[in-house]
Amino acid sequence: MKILAVDDEPLVLRLLDATLNGLGYHNTSFATTAAQALHLLESSKSPYSCILLDIRMPGMDGIELCQQIRRMPAYKTTPIIMLTSLAEKEYIDESFASGATDYMNKPVDATELAARLRVARLIQNEYQRSAHLEELNRAQIEGFQPMAPFDFAEPVQIDDVSRVVNSRAMENYLRQLDRLGLFKIGVIGFQIRHAGSLHAANAPEEFYGILADVAESISENTREVNALIAYLGKGSFAAVVPRASQIDRRDLEAGIAATLYEFELADLVDSTSDIKVSVGTQINGSVFGNTPDKMIDLAVRSAQGMTESKPKALAARIWSLAG
Structure with missing residues (x-):
């Protein structure tokens, strides 16, 4: 599972790196700004399969970054987990409305993160099925083949x-x-x-x-x-x-x-x-x-x-x- 983690605090990223490695996730990239994250997403030879985003960051925050990521065709349905110390309902609402698929509070608990990543994998499989249906639908509209049942x-x-x-x-x-x-x-x-x-x-x-x-x-x-x-x-x-x-x-x-x-x-x-x-x-x-x-x-x-x-x-x- 290829993961991108974005947080403006280097210490948080080091802790995430150690936690993910301990869980068996070794193919992980890290970014401290939205600009770095977007560059990694655009330049990667193969797409990331899960993205972890901090909400409160200087400049473009995690919610805005999530919206930008969702505009990228390759990441339209990629699981995005928001990581934040903010627990107010408005932040949860905006996170999911901007395209996030899950939400975790800091400090990150290893057991909970493992469970969320398993769910992310299930979501990814569901989205791949839906993406296949959408692709077939476009082909049908263009006159090539019918949409799959x-x-x-x-x-x-x-x-x-x-x-x-x-x-x-x-x-x-x-x-x-x-x-x-x-x-x-x-x-x-x-x-x-x-x-x-x-x-x-x-x-x-x-x-x-x-x-x-x-x-x-x-x-x-x-x-x-x-x-x-x-x-x-x-x-x-x-x-x-x-x-x-x-x-x-x-x-x-x-x-x-x-x-x-x-x-x-x-x-x-x-x-x-x-x-x-x-x-x-x-x-x-x-x-x-x-x-x-x-x-x-x-x-x-x-x-x-x-x-x-x-x-x-x-x-x-x-x-x-x-x-």
Whole structure:
């Protein structure tokens, strides 16, 4: 596993070097500035398979550097672990929103780092699968070959949509928030209605297109609360929002419908199909304890259990939001 570690403190890098060597990771490069890191990434003959970034650095900080790295085609999906002494939720939010896949506090514990690197390897494998699907999708668009099929339950990576992360990154994000107290957040579930039928009736690239447009519509309609969103498979999405958010479920559902209408999503499938997204009730964290898995499960179940809105009422909301 080829690793790049970036920190402005040489002592921290020496400690990381010793820790990584002790764990059996010997192919590691080090940088003390963002400029050095970018040079190493651009000049390396083979791409790095994992990147460790400090957040607080002079000049370009770790969050800005993470964003720059994500703009590089070779590192669009490479696991990035943020290493920092900062534990405030805003830094965790910005880290994951900028493209990080995990987050660790300093001083780095060797056992925890070993576990995170194992997860990074799993993420890398998932991303490679998704990258293969995306490559095949581009080839299909250009007329060369169809996109490879993917399982309905697979939480495929949805790229190039603001604040949409891999499902594994979402798990890591919630794990970090769990340490700060999950009662500070809420989770909203979203369900594409009749998703199984849509998956069965459409080619893989068409169903992937549906997922991408639904993801973007959720992102657009939750922009004000800076939601972090993940696709979980089976037509289900989850968004983490501030607990204090006052989001009207029906308005959000209608807003998503209006946005999908603007995207002309129906052009991707049979004209008789009717793509709708159900929005569940926000599930808030509690001081009495709610595990991340339980919150997501409750949120998705809530979305799946929502009944069809009355056509006239829904249409009125859609047109009022569409202006």
